[in-house]
Amino acid sequence: MQTERRRNLVRNVGDDAISFGSFDGRLPTKDLVCEHNQIEYCSGSIKLYGAVQNAVISQNTAIKALNGGVTLWDDRAKPQAQSITNVTIERNTMVEC
Helix, strand or coil: CCEEEECCEEECCCCEEEEEEECCCCCCEEEEEEECCEEECCCEEEEEEECEEEEEEECCEEECCCCCCEEEECCCCHHHCCCEEEEEEECCEEECC
């Protein structure tokens, strides 16, 4: 099953505006599409964390995201870390991120 986040406006959020992931490597989040979203004045913008496979992050706009534009990160310590694989990041616009 594909997980999609399309055509959202997210503004003034104190954490990541849009995030995907799983802390269980046996149950990764798969087949993600995140496109045509507008993110403004948030702590973070788009984050992939933990176990993620097959993601497309495309044609999003982030304005003044304090912690970056698109973040690939595992929040857990290295012994428990999971893989983030097969990610395409293209045609995004980041302004003051």
